[in-house]
Amino acid sequence: MSEIFGIPTQALFGQLLIGLINGSFYALLSLGLAVIFGMLNIINFAHGAQYMMGAFCAYFLLSKLGLGYWWALLLAPVIVGATGIVIERLMLARLYQLDHLYGLLLTFGLALVIQGLFRNEFGSSGLPYNIPKGLEGGRNLGFMFLPNYRAWVVVASLVVCLATWFVIEKTRLGAYLRAATENPALVQAFGINVPRMITLTYGFGVGLAALAGVMAAPIYQVNPLMGADLIIVVFAVVVIGGMGSIMGSIVTGFALGVIEGLTKVFYPEASNTVIFIIMAIVLLVRPQGLFGQR
Amino acid sequence: MPDPRDGALLAVRDLHAWYGESHILHGVSFEVREGEVVTLLGRNGTGKTTTLKSIMGMVGRRTGEIRFEGRELVGLASNRIARFGVAFCPEERGIFASLSVAENLQLPPQVREGGLGLEQIFELFPNLQERLSSQGTKLSGGEQQMLAIGRILHTGARLLLLDEPTEGLAPVIVQQIGAIIGKLKARGFTILLVEQNFRFAATVADRHYVMEHGRVIDMIPNAELESQLGKLHDYLGV
Numbered sequence A: 001m002s003e004i005f006g007i008p009t010q011a012l013f014g015q016l017l018i019g020l021i022n023g024s025f026y027a028l029l030s031l032g033l034a035v036i037f038g039m040l041n042i043i044n045f046a047h048g049a050q051y052m053m054g055a056f057c058a059y060f061l062l063s064k065l066g067l068g069y070w071w072a073l074l075l076a077p078v079i080v081g082a083t084g085i086v087i088e089r090l091m092l093a094r095l096y097q098l099d100h101l102y103g104l105l106l107t108f109g110l111a112l113v114i115q116g117l118f119r120n121e122f123g124s125s126g127l128p129y130n131i132p133k134g135l136e137g138g139r140n141l142g143f144m145f146l147p148n149y150r151a152w153v154v155v156a157s158l159v160v161c162l163a164t165w166f167v168i169e170k171t172r173l174g175a176y177l178r179a180a181t182e183n184p185a186l187v188q189a190f191g192i193n194v195p196r197m198i199t200l201t202y203g204f205g206v207g208l209a210a211l212a213g214v215m216a217a218p219i220y221q222v223n224p225l226m227g228a229d230l231i232i233v234v235f236a237v238v239v240i241g242g243m244g245s246i247m248g249s250i251v252t253g254f255a256l257g258v259i260e261g262l263t264k265v266f267y268p269e270a271s272n273t274v275i276f277i278i279m280a281i282v283l284l285v286r287p288q289g290l291f292g293q294r
Numbered sequence B: 001m002p003d004p005r006d007g008a009l010l011a012v013r014d015l016h017a018w019y020g021e022s023h024i025l026h027g028v029s030f031e032v033r034e035g036e037v038v039t040l041l042g043r044n045g046t047g048k049t050t051t052l053k054s055i056m057g058m059v060g061r062r063t064g065e066i067r068f069e070g071r072e073l074v075g076l077a078s079n080r081i082a083r084f085g086v087a088f089c090p091e092e093r094g095i096f097a098s099l100s101v102a103e104n105l106q107l108p109p110q111v112r113e114g115g116l117g118l119e120q121i122f123e124l125f126p127n128l129q130e131r132l133s134s135q136g137t138k139l140s141g142g143e144q145q146m147l148a149i150g151r152i153l154h155t156g157a158r159l160l161l162l163d164e165p166t167e168g169l170a171p172v173i174v175q176q177i178g179a180i181i182g183k184l185k186a187r188g189f190t191i192l193l194v195e196q197n198f199r200f201a202a203t204v205a206d207r208h209y210v211m212e213h214g215r216v217i218d219m220i221p222n223a224e225l226e227s228q229l230g231k232l233h234d235y236l237g238v
Helices: A008-039 A045-064 A067-090 A100-124 A148-170 A172-182 A184-190 A194-220 A227-239 A247-264 A274-285 B050-055 B079-081 B099-104 B118-124 B126-130 B141-150 B169-184 B199-206 B230-236
Strands: A139-142 A145-147 B011-021 B022-032 B037-041 B061-068 B086-089 B161-163 B190-195 B206-210 B214-220
Touching: A008 A045, A008 A145, A008 A148, A008 A172, A008 A194, A008 A227, A008 A247, A045 A067, A045 A100, A045 A194, A067 A194, A100 A227, A139 A148, A139 B161, A145 A148, A148 A172, A148 A194, A148 A247, A172 A184, A172 A194, A172 B099, A184 A194, A184 B079, A194 A227, A227 A247, A227 A274, A247 A274, A247 B086, B011 B050, B022 B037, B022 B050, B022 B061, B037 B050, B037 B061, B037 B199, B050 B061, B050 B079, B050 B086, B050 B161, B050 B190, B079 B086, B099 B141, B118 B126, B118 B141, B126 B141, B141 B169, B169 B190, B169 B199, B190 B199, B206 B230, B214 B230
Parallel strands: B022 B214, B037 B190, B037 B206, B086 B161, B161 B190
Antiparallel strands: A139 A145, B011 B022, B011 B061, B206 B214
C-alpha cells in the first residue's frame, strides 16, 4: 500500500473526505449564522436546534407522509424556515434595539427548549434515516473508496454556499441586503420594506440550517442533540472566519473541516481541540477574524 | 406667516415629532408648491433635519398633518412614503461602503415613471461615470454628495428632500451643486432643501422658511431676501 509522510493514502484520503464532509456542514451552518448576524445583528444560538429540526423534519416527512429524501431537501428548509419566521416576528423583532447579548440569550434559551422537547419525545439514541436511492454505494478511485452520498453532500453544500454568496455579493437583492446591513433606516426610506426583508433573511438562514440537517440525516442519524454537539464547533468556525463575512464563513468552514480531518491522521490526540486552538490564536492575533472587517 | 394653502404639492400643518421622549418639533407648518425650490433655514438644532425626516417617516412618533399630493403621510412607514414619490438625500450622504458606485446609484428602486435615465444622470454628474466600479465611500466628499443626489433622480420621485447638500464642500463644488439644483428645477423637480448657508440658499430657492425651536417662525420670498437681510441675520445669529 502506498504511503504519504508514512501514512497510508487510504487513511489519509479517508480522513480528508471526512474533513470535507464535516467542512460542508460547518460551511452551511456558519454561512446561515453569518447571513443572520449581518442583517439582524443577532447571534443565532438556536441554529444547531434548527439544523436538528431539519433532520427530524426529513424523518417525519418519510415516516408519516412517505415523502423521501429529495422531497425533504425541498420541504424541510421551507417548513423549518417558516418556524424561524414565526420566531423572528414574535420574539427577535423586539430585540433589535438592544445589545447582541439579549438575542444570544433568547436564542440560546430557545435552543435548550427545542432540544429538550425533542429529547423528551424521542430519547437521545437517534433514529435511522437511509441514504436515498441512487446515491447508495460508491466508487473506487484507486487511492480511496468514495461513497456516492458523501460526494453528493460536499458538492451540494459547495453549490448552495456559492449560490448564496453570488446572490448576496452580485445581485440587486444582495445589494439591498448589504445596504440594509449598513443603514436600514435609509434603505427603507428608499422604498424597500426592510422589516420584511429582515424576517425573510432569518427564515432563509434557518432554512440553510434545516437543509444541512436533511443532508446530515443519512450520515449521522437523526438525533435530538445532533445540533448541540455541532454548533459549538460552528461558532468557533464563525469566530475564526469573522462574524458576518459571507465568503469568510464558507472558506473557513471547509478549511477547518479539512484541518480537523488531517489532524486526525497526523496527531489524533488534538483532533477534537485543533479548531479551538486555532480560534484562540486567531482571537489573539486578529480579533475580527480572518475575513472580518469590524 | 401665511397659512398652508390647499393645492400645494406638500402641505405640512401643526407637525409635532419626537425622538424617544424628546419632543423636537412643536407644530411646524409650511407648504411647497409643484416645481418650487424651498429652503428651511435656521440655526443648528432648530428642527430642520427632523422636519425632513418626519416627512419621510424616519422619526419615532409624529402628529399633525403631512399631505403630499393630497395624501396623508403621517402614520405611514418610510418605505410606503417613498413609493408615493418622495425621495430623501441625508445630511451624512448615506453612501454604502459595501456597495460600488454603480450599485449605490441603482440601489433606490424606481417608484414612478419619469425618473432620469443613467445617461441623463451622468450628464449632470460626469465624474460618477468614471468611478462606477469604485467602492462608494472611496469617492471624494463632493463626489459622494453628487452620488447621493444622483441616485434619487432615477426613482421617478417628484419631491426631493435634500439635507444640507453643501455641508463641508469646497466653494467650487458648492457652485456645481447650486447649478445642478437649478437644472433639476428646470426639469420640473420640486425640492425642499435644508440649509445653514443662506447665501447659497439665496442662489437656488424661490422661498425660505425660517425655523426656530421646532417651529416655522417666518417665510421670506427670495425676491425680498436682500431687503430683509437684517431680520434674517437676527434669526440666524450671523
